[in-house]
Amino acid sequence: MARKQVREGAVQERDFFQDVMDVVRLVPKGRVTTYGAIARYLGAARSARIIGYCMNSSHAVRPPVPAHRVVNRNGVLTGKHHFPDNAPMQKLLEAEGVHVVKDQVERFHELLWDPMVELDFQE
DNA sequence: TCCATGACGAGAT
DNA sequence: GATCTCGCCATGG
Incomplete structure (x- = not known):
């Protein structure tokens, strides 16, 4: 992140990239979150x-x-296509107890970990 | 510096 | 209700 073009309404501190990584790391094992949830949490609804691009x-x-x-x-x-062959996205999820069928997470709504909710967003 | 792209999402048709 | 289009804005070329 050579340039930091922080704009109002977007990230207010640190790099957007760092924030994204930070939130993703907070996702508990066996749970999943969405790009949109992360985006909203970071103030970039x-x-x-x-988010996805940064994941690249x-x-x-x-x-x-x-x-x-x-x-x-x-x-x-x-x-999933961005994951290495030795560690497929689905395999990693199932290893954590998350069932995936046809590239889709089962019980998605129950496993969803929304930082806005789980971290009790209060700002 | 400018242009095109992208692991998405929501509203419109 | 399924599909299309546009917006969003950080990255990389």
Whole structure:
């Protein structure tokens, strides 16, 4: 993140990328969250795309980011294609007890971990 | 510096 | 209710 073009209404501190990584790491094992939920939590409600785009670079981030716990609003593993063959997104999820059928998380609504709710957003 | 792109979401048709 | 279109804005070329 060479440039920090922080704008009003968006991120107010740190890099957007860092914030995204931070929130994703907070997702408990066995739970999943959505790009939109993260976006809203960061104050960029309509910037869900950026969350996904940032995830593109998450592979080189340390500590590792549990990107497999992030799916789209339908509970679909849209980013599975970005995972290495030795650690498929679905495999990682099922290893945590999350059942995936046809690239879709079962019981999605129950497993959904919304930072706005779980972290008791109060700002 | 400007342009195109993208692991999305919500409203419109 | 299924599909299409547009908006959003950080990254990379």
